[in-house]
Amino acid sequence: MVNDLARWQFATTSVYHFLFVPVTIGLAFLVAILETAWYRTDNPDYKRMTRFFGTLLLINVAIGVVTGLVQEFEFGMNWSTYSKFVGGVFGAPLAMEGLAAFFLESTFLGLWLFGWDRLPKRVHLATIWAVSLGTVLSAMFILMANSWMQHPVGYKLNHAGQPVLTNVWALFVNPTFVWGYAHVILASLITGALVMLAVSAWYLRKRQHVESFHRTAKVALIVLIPTIVIQLSVGNQLGEVENHYQPAKIAAAEAQWTSCKPCSFSAFQIGGGANDKTPTQIIAIPHLLSILATGTWGGGVTGLNQLQKQYQAKYGPGNYIPDVFIQYWSMRVMAYLATLILLLAVWGGWLLNRGKLDRSKWFLRLSIWAVLTPFLMNTAGWLLTESGRQPWIVQGLQKTAGANSPSVSATDIWISLIALILAYIVLGAADLMLMLRYSRRGLDHADAEAAEPSDAPGTVAPALTY
Amino acid sequence: MQLHTIWFIIIVVFWIGFFVLEGFDFGVGMLHRFIGRDETERRVAINTIGPWWDGNEVWLIVAGAALFAAFPLWYATMFSALYLALLLVLLGLFGRGVSFEWRGKREGARWRAGWSWALAIGSLLTPLLIGVALGDLLHGLPINQNHDFSGNFGDLLTGYGLMTGVTLVALCLLHGATFLALRTTSEIRDRARALSRVIGLVAIVLNLGWVAWTLVVIGGGTVPQPTQIFGMIAVIFAWALASTDRDGWAFAASGFAIAATIGQIFISLYPNVMISSTNHAYNLTVNNAASGHYALVVMTVVAVILLPVVLLYQGWSFHVFRRRVATPEASSGDGAGAPSATPSSQ
Numbered sequence: 145m146v147n148d149l150a151r152w153q154f155a156t157t158s159v160y161h162f163l164f165v166p167v168t169i170g171l172a173f174l175v176a177i178l179e180t181a182w183y184r185t186d187n188p189d190y191k192r193m194t195r196f197f198g199t200l201l202l203i204n205v206a207i208g209v210v211t212g213l214v215q216e217f218e219f220g221m222n223w224s225t226y227s228k229f230v231g232g233v234f235g236a237p238l239a240m241e242g243l244a245a246f247f248l249e250s251t252f253l254g255l256w257l258f259g260w261d262r263l264p265k266r267v268h269l270a271t272i273w274a275v276s277l278g279t280v281l282s283a284m285f286i287l288m289a290n291s292w293m294q295h296p297v298g299y300k301l302n303h304a305g306q307p308v309l310t311n312v313w314a315l316f317v318n319p320t321f322v323w324g325y326a327h328v329i330l331a332s333l334i335t336g337a338l339v340m341l342a343v344s345a346w347y348l349r350k351r352q353h354v355e356s357f358h359r360t361a362k363v364a365l366i367v368l369i370p371t372i373v374i375q376l377s378v379g380n381q382l383g384e385v386e387n388h389y390q391p392a393k394i395a396a397a398e399a400q401w402t403s404c405k406p407c408s409f410s411a412f413q414i415g416g417g418a419n420d421k422t423p424t425q426i427i428a429i430p431h432l433l434s435i436l437a438t439g440t441w442g443g444g445v446t447g448l449n450q451l452q453k454q455y456q457a458k459y460g461p462g463n464y465i466p467d468v469f470i471q472y473w474s475m476r477v478m479a480y481l482a483t484l485i486l487l488l489a490v491w492g493g494w495l496l497n498r499g500k501l502d503r504s505k506w507f508l509r510l511s512i513w514a515v516l517t518p519f520l521m522n523t524a525g526w527l528l529t530e531s532g533r534q535p536w537i538v539q540g541l542q543k544t545a546g547a548n549s550p551s552v553s554a555t556d557i558w559i560s561l562i563a564l565i566l567a568y569i570v571l572g573a574a575d576l577m578l579m580l581r582y583s584r585r586g587l588d589h590a591d592a593e594a595a596e597p598s599d600a601p602g603t604v605a606p607a608l609t610y
Numbered sequence: 611m612q613l614h615t616i617w618f619i620i621i622v623v624f625w626i627g628f629f630v631l632e633g634f635d636f637g638v639g640m641l642h643r644f645i646g647r648d649e650t651e652r653r654v655a656i657n658t659i660g661p662w663w664d665g666n667e668v669w670l671i672v673a674g675a676a677l678f679a680a681f682p683l684w685y686a687t688m689f690s691a692l693y694l695a696l697l698l699v700l701l702g703l704f705g706r707g708v709s710f711e712w713r714g715k716r717e718g719a720r721w722r723a724g725w726s727w728a729l730a731i732g733s734l735l736t737p738l739l740i741g742v743a744l745g746d747l748l749h750g751l752p753i754n755q756n757h758d759f760s761g762n763f764g765d766l767l768t769g770y771g772l773m774t775g776v777t778l779v780a781l782c783l784l785h786g787a788t789f790l791a792l793r794t795t796s797e798i799r800d801r802a803r804a805l806s807r808v809i810g811l812v813a814i815v816l817n818l819g820w821v822a823w824t825l826v827v828i829g830g831g832t833v834p835q836p837t838q839i840f841g842m843i844a845v846i847f848a849w850a851l852a853s854t855d856r857d858g859w860a861f862a863a864s865g866f867a868i869a870a871t872i873g874q875i876f877i878s879l880y881p882n883v884m885i886s887s888t889n890h891a892y893n894l895t896v897n898n899a900a901s902g903h904y905a906l907v908v909m910t911v912v913a914v915i916l917l918p919v920v921l922l923y924q925g926w927s928f929h930v931f932r933r934r935v936a937t938p939e940a941s942s943g944d945g946a947g948a949p950s951a952t953p954s955s956q
Contacts, residue, residue, distance in 0.1 A: 231682020
């Protein structure tokens with residue numbers, strides 16, 4: 145019970161946190177691109193677009209930062225047995241994240257926001273790139289820590305059976321990390337680009353500030369088209385890596401109970417869970433699973449039943465099969481939505497090339513609604529990764545059951561779970577309201593802010609930025 | 611010196627950095643409603659910490675993460691023991707953190723007042739509860755032979771812990787008031803100076819009481835330790851310097867007072883990191899709570915390279931925005947002087 149509650153809390157808070165993280169990483173990069181364009185062309189339009197999207201970035205960063213605090217506290221609060229066990233390895237990337245990334249991101253964001261009229265143009269440009277670097281570094285270290293839970297490397301067990309760090313470099317070259325990190329950064333760029341595209345499309349639909357938002361729609365598409373293409377292939381590579389180190393995760397994602405060789409890909413099916421191991425496959429594509437999971441035409445995938453037997457022989461009795469429903473559908477949500485986004489991006493690129501982007505009603509309409517898809521894909525991706533690791537909290541080393549805090553009662557977790565959910569509802573509502581409001585309020589405000597410093601004449605420190 | 615001890619010192623530096631830097635943010639957050647008589651003045655007060663509060667808060671995150679990396683047992687026991695207290699800290703940090711960015715982004719008295727209170731309450735709760743937590747480390751909590759907390763929420767509210775929390779809140783208020791006096795002009799500065807004098811007296815009394823109580827807790831006799839003497843002198847100086855309008859020196863003195871207080875807690879604690887009130891044999895120490903040698907070496911290299919860089923660019927940020935924040939002329943109370951506050955065009 146306590147363990148389940150702690151899991152619910154971690155799932156809720158981390159999924160929620162990760163709604164905002166990719167927007168921050170993606171938008172910080174795109175805003176840096178816009179400001180670079182302003183720096184190089186001196187076109188004031190780029191400056192106001194930088195400020196316009198910069199405001200959206202800032203609103204989003206606020207909630208991303210505070211929800212991130214919960215994640216760091218939660219390991220110790222809810223998972224003290226886990227923290228004691230792995231802290232000697234897992235803690236290091238977290239501490240590096242703070243020192244290398246959080247300081248950079250927060251300090252330079254303050255310099256960027258307050259420094260518009262105080263810093264030379266070139267230095268101001270450098271501050272937003274420092275922010276972007278901070279967000280990317282932060283993702284790097286946290287992914288490094290997470291990947292160690294998926295595939296522990298660079299450690300040995302001490303006399304007490306605890307993992308002790310022996311090779312920090314191994315964490316940097318952990319294949320799960322390398323591919324997982326690329327996957328997350330690309331997902332973040334896609335998220336940021338789709339947010340920028342949606343906002344731009346909204347204005348183009350309304351025929352407001354057409355020239356300005358045509359520019360940002362173009363920037364968004366230029367980022368989106370290559371990233372979504374690369375992402376499909378990186379996601380596929382990550383699947384192969386995971387199939388190698390965590391075969392149960394991928395077998396469950398394909399609802400593959402029995403071993404197969406060659407394996408067809410189930411595109412849509414009914415059933416296939418633990419109580420119904422012979423799903424009714426509606427659409428099956430021959431050989432595709434072999435290609436996806438092993439990279440070969442006739443490769444084999446070990447079924448869950450065989451894996452269960454192997455794991456029981458190795459680790460003793462227990463259930464070693466992740467939740468098949470979550471695995472199967474989160475994989476498909478990601479893959480199918482990504483395919484749709486690819487089509488949208490290609491369509492957008494074609495329209496851009498033909499000079500018809502701002503007049504294609506259907507493309508613009510769909511682009512606005514497409515902003516929902518990255519959030520679904522990002523959430524599905526984490527569900528696939530984390531639920532697929534179960535029953536392990538650290539693959540092969542420690543099980544999730546029993547890793548929670550012995551001193552924390554179910555009542556404690558209920559209180560914190562309810563308090564956090566209520567707080568998240570309030571924060572989420574305020575954030576959404578502000579994001580929509582500032583997305584729709586036009587550029588006149590941004591013009592006013594850019595034209596005159598927002599302070600009384602004669603002052604040298606910003607008085608009314610906040 | 612052993613690596614364990616070096617990491618203990620590094621973590622103390624993070625906690626001191628957090629309280630000295632975020633301390634004035636907390637003070638400004640608690641005081642902004644009272645020191646600013648109208649909306650414009652409140653915004654001026656908030657903007658005195660605008661460019662820095664976020665970077666200052668990272669010191670807390672790094673203190674926590676360094677604890678996790680260098681002393682996993684300490685991190686695990688402390689964070690799970692302080693469960694509900696830390697939940698309140700998180701809620702306080704939520705309210706504070708988003709209010710900076712969101713408060714000014716919408717018109718409306720209720721919106722502004724709501725986030726204003728979130729900022730004020732969050733700025734009060736956080737140092738109070740973290741103060742209680744740090745006091746509890748030294749006072750001792752029920753910890754069993756598995757190094758797990760065996761008490762309940764009531765056990766966290768030790769008299770000494772509460773005293774530490776209240777003293778830290780008073781010091782943060784003083785630090786915030788001296789900071790506002792240093793960073794503002796005209797009427798706000800006058801009010802901040804007047805407040806520093808009053809708060810300074812309260813802080814002197816509380817600090818004296820805290821010093822005495824600490825001596826009782828650690829059984830250190832009646833002679834205050836050097837850090838304590840230094841801290842007491844610093845508070846008195848902060849008050850005296852504020853009374854003679856030496857804004858910069860008063861701010862420095864209140865910073866030293868906070869540093870001495872936090873430093874004293876950890877100095878008294880060493881070589882323990884958490885005292886067990888159940889049995890001293892169950893104490894967590896720098897030895898039994900530390901990570902492996904190799905991990906500490908790696909972390910030391912990382913810290914030695916990165917910390918000076920962080921100090922450099924944070925220092926630069928303080929330098930860039932070093933000038934005073936003046937209250938804009940059109941102080942009409944509705945934030946009319948700020949284009950960013952004008953109503954939406956919808």
